[in-house]
Amino acid sequence: MVLLIVTSISATYYKYIILRDYETYEYIEEESVFEDEVSENLN
Amino acid sequence: MDYLSCTFEPATYLIIAEEVAPLIYYSHFVAIIAAILISSLVFLHNPKLLVSRLFLAFAFVFSTWAFLNVVLWATNDPGLVMFSWSMQILAEPVMYAIAFYLFYILVNRKLPSFRQNSLVALVLAPLVIFLPTTLTLGAVELSFCEAEEGLLAMYYTYFLNLTFILLIVYTGIRGIPSLKHNSDQRKSAIFFVFGLITFLLSFSAANLISSFTDNWLISQYGLFGMPIFAILVAYSIVQFKAFRINVAGTQILIVVLLTLVASLLVIKQEYRIAITALTLIFTTVAGLLLIRSVNKEIKQREELQILTKKLEKANVRLKTLDKQKSEFVLIASHQLRSPLTSIRGYASMLSEGSFGSIPEKAKEPLERIETSAKRMALAVEDYLNVSRIESGNMKYELADFNLKDEIERICDDVRPTALKAGLVLLFQTNLQSKAIVHADVGKTVQMAHNLINNSIKYTKRGTITVFVRDDLTKKQVFVDVIDTGMGMSQDTIDILFQKFSRADGANKVNTTGTGLGLFVAHKMAEAMGGDITAHSEGEGKGSRFTLTLPLAM
Numbered sequence: 001m002v003l004l005i006v007t008s009i010s011a012t013y014y015k016y017i018i019l020r021d022y023e024t025y026e027y028i029e030e031e032s033v034f035e036d037e038v039s040e041n042l043n
Numbered sequence: 044m045d046y047l048s049c050t051f052e053p054a055t056y057l058i059i060a061e062e063v064a065p066l067i068y069y070s071h072f073v074a075i076i077a078a079i080l081i082s083s084l085v086f087l088h089n090p091k092l093l094v095s096r097l098f099l100a101f102a103f104v105f106s107t108w109a110f111l112n113v114v115l116w117a118t119n120d121p122g123l124v125m126f127s128w129s130m131q132i133l134a135e136p137v138m139y140a141i142a143f144y145l146f147y148i149l150v151n152r153k154l155p156s157f158r159q160n161s162l163v164a165l166v167l168a169p170l171v172i173f174l175p176t177t178l179t180l181g182a183v184e185l186s187f188c189e190a191e192e193g194l195l196a197m198y199y200t201y202f203l204n205l206t207f208i209l210l211i212v213y214t215g216i217r218g219i220p221s222l223k224h225n226s227d228q229r230k231s232a233i234f235f236v237f238g239l240i241t242f243l244l245s246f247s248a249a250n251l252i253s254s255f256t257d258n259w260l261i262s263q264y265g266l267f268g269m270p271i272f273a274i275l276v277a278y279s280i281v282q283f284k285a286f287r288i289n290v291a292g293t294q295i296l297i298v299v300l301l302t303l304v305a306s307l308l309v310i311k312q313e314y315r316i317a318i319t320a321l322t323l324i325f326t327t328v329a330g331l332l333l334i335r336s337v338n339k340e341i342k343q344r345e346e347l348q349i350l351t352k353k354l355e356k357a358n359v360r361l362k363t364l365d366k367q368k369s370e371f372v373l374i375a376s377h378q379l380r381s382p383l384t385s386i387r388g389y390a391s392m393l394s395e396g397s398f399g400s401i402p403e404k405a406k407e408p409l410e411r412i413e414t415s416a417k418r419m420a421l422a423v424e425d426y427l428n429v430s431r432i433e434s435g436n437m438k439y440e441l442a443d444f445n446l447k448d449e450i451e452r453i454c455d456d457v458r459p460t461a462l463k464a465g466l467v468l469l470f471q472t473n474l475q476s477k478a479i480v481h482a483d484v485g486k487t488v489q490m491a492h493n494l495i496n497n498s499i500k501y502t503k504r505g506t507i508t509v510f511v512r513d514d515l516t517k518k519q520v521f522v523d524v525i526d527t528g529m530g531m532s533q534d535t536i537d538i539l540f541q542k543f544s545r546a547d548g549a550n551k552v553n554t555t556g557t558g559l560g561l562f563v564a565h566k567m568a569e570a571m572g573g574d575i576t577a578h579s580e581g582e583g584k585g586s587r588f589t590l591t592l593p594l595a596m
Contacts, residue, residue, distance in 0.1 A: 001164050004171050005137070009130070011175040016125040023182035024047055024121055 047121055049188035054117035063116045065314060069306075070263045071109045073321075076302065077270035078102035081277045081295060094148050094280050101141040102273065108134040109266060121183040128190040129174055132200055136167060139207035142239060145276070146211050150218035150232045159210070166206050170199060211239070231280070238275025242268040267321070270299075274328070296329045365433070372430040376423050383423065387416045425559040429542065432566045439483045439570060443595040446487065446520050447478040447511050453491050454509050461499050467506045468495075476513050478520050481595040482571040490564040490575070494524045494588045497560070501586075502528030513594065519573075522590040530584040536577050540565040568592070 015021050054060035058068075082102035086095045111127040111134075118124060140163055147155050155163075173179055173195055181191045215236055222229040245268025253262035274295075303322045307315060390413045393401060401409065431437040454470040461468040472478075480487070498507045505527030513520045531539070543558040561575070568575045573592040579585065 001167065001171075004168070005133070008171045008174045009133070012126060012129045015175045016122045016129070020122045022121065022125050022180070025182055025184050026186060 047185065049119040049121060049124075049185050051119050051188070053119050054114075057123075058110075058113045058117045060117035060119075063113065064260055064263075066260060067113060067116055067263050069314070069318075070266045071113050073302075074266040074269035075106040075109050077299065078105050078273045080298060081270075081273040084294060085277050085280050089280075092280070093154075094145055097141055097145045097148070098276055098280060101138060101145065101276075104134050104138050104141065105269065108138065109269075115188075119188055121185065121188065124183055124188050125180055125190055129180055132179060132192075132196050133170065133174055135200060136170060136203040136207065139204050140167065143207050143210045143214070146232070146235050146239070147214050147218075149235055149280075150214055150222070150228070152228070162210075163207075166203055170195060170203060208243075211236075231278075234275050234278050238272040238278075241275070242272035244268070245271075270325070271328075274332075278332070293333065296326075296333065299325055299329075369430045369434045372426055373434070373436075376427040376430065379423050380420070380427070383416055383420050387413065387420065390416060425563060428563045428567075429559055432563065432570075437567070437570065439486065439567075441481055441483055441571065443479050443481050444484050444487075445478060446480045446482075446522070446592060447472055447474060449484065449488055450491055450509060450511055450522055453488060453495060457492070457495050457499070460496075461507060464499055464502075465504060466499060466502055468499075469506060469508045471508060471510045473510070473512045474520075475515055476520075476594060478511060478513055479595045480520050480592040482573070482592050483567075486567045486571070487592065490567055490590055491522060491524075493560045493564045494522075494575070494590060498524050498526040498528060498586070498588070502526045505585075515594075518594045518596075519591050520594055522592075523587055524590075525585065525587045527585045530582045530586050531577070531579040532582055536579060539577050540575070564590075 051062055052060065079102055082095075082099045086099045089095045108131055111131050114127050115124060115131075118127070143163070144155065147159075154160075170179070176193075178193045178195045180196060181193050183190050215232065219229060219232050222232060246265040249262045249265030253260075300322065303318060303325065307318055390409060392398065394406070394409050394413065428437070451470055454468055458468045495507065495509060507527075508523070508525045510523040510525065511520065512523070540561050542562045565575045568590060571592060573590065575591070576589045578587045578589070
């Protein structure tokens, strides 16, 4: 179990710190929710 | 290469950034210092104890979690956010798992069963295996530098934490009621549960308030539950094994007080009240615990003094009683010996026909009287010897004599008895000297007789070898009595030379022994500068008794 955890931590480190393999997105959710609500009300 | 980064400024040394409120440093680092300090103290006092090691591991995982939390507040690096976030997701259930193991050992004093271990490994495995995948974390958003959690992080972690809490509750419900007879163990288990509940409550309550007020700074207060938890877990381990709580407690108190007071010098005005309040709470809790422990120790010392005095009195009384007992046995045995001599004498004269011929029918009863009287005389002699040895009145007339000749003579005397029992009695020597020893002849003969007769009694068939040898460098002569009889276990050998002790199963073979013969012989040999030792490969494998006496100078 300890070996598995160490392997998993190493893999996570390799993925996020070395490869930098992750998706990114701008934080626009609040605006879009607001826009959705406005557009719904308008409709 | 330029990486993407979040909208705010980068942190220095991973954790220092403008976005981080001072309270966050304070709540996290107090918790980290307390956890590491207390667990290290417990570990250093008992490094071999499994609970100490587990507690240290718990504190390490917790500190990592708390440190990563500060990193998450401070950093603007999305990669670091994803990594720290993943590590936190892993650390939480691992902390719960260690808490379960700690609690299980505190309650049951053993490791969980294979089934429970397998369950822990099985439920942890999916999270560990899928940690680097999108099932745990999907993406990172850049304006607030927060990770988007996948299915595992969102739901499975709750399931895991719940599983471990249920395991802890189950262990408590099953284990604590059966600890009624052991108040210390019960106390340690209850302290642990109380500590864990405090920690979880403070943690989840702070989180709840944060989510209602949408002020996530409040959730950071939750970490103040950690020092309390650490103190209570430490106390549990202290109860688990003798540990100088007042010494460790004083060390903790001083270090924490120093940290708290020193921080007053550098902290902003608005936080001073909070720190002063925290100092007050800590001093009160630690102070009360210390006062209790000191009181307990004083009480124990007083009880110990009273007990010592009682013990001294009891010891004096016991010595008097022992002396009186020896005197009583001495007098009683003397009183018994004289009538016995008359009985034996007259019975012998009767059977020899000194008072005229006796009828054939009366001969057998007369023989029985003689045998019984002889047996009784031997027992009385043993009792007398014991009381002489114990009162220090045994007299030894030491002189130089040839041990080999004496032993050979005894063998010749005893050989008919051995033959009658269907045994062969051999006499062998391997001597470099004349085997002249300095000892009491009568008592040496008595000891050798005792050993050879014992061998005859406890051997059904085979041979008894009496072997006289010497060792000139050690200046000793040895008489080995080796038989092919019933043998003994090591447990029997350990108690063989004690008063009234008899070998296992001895009663089946020899019903008349008093259990004093070897005790007396051993004491006599020791008093003459020698020894008697016993050796056996085990039951049914024969025995070897060795009488050692010093060579005459």
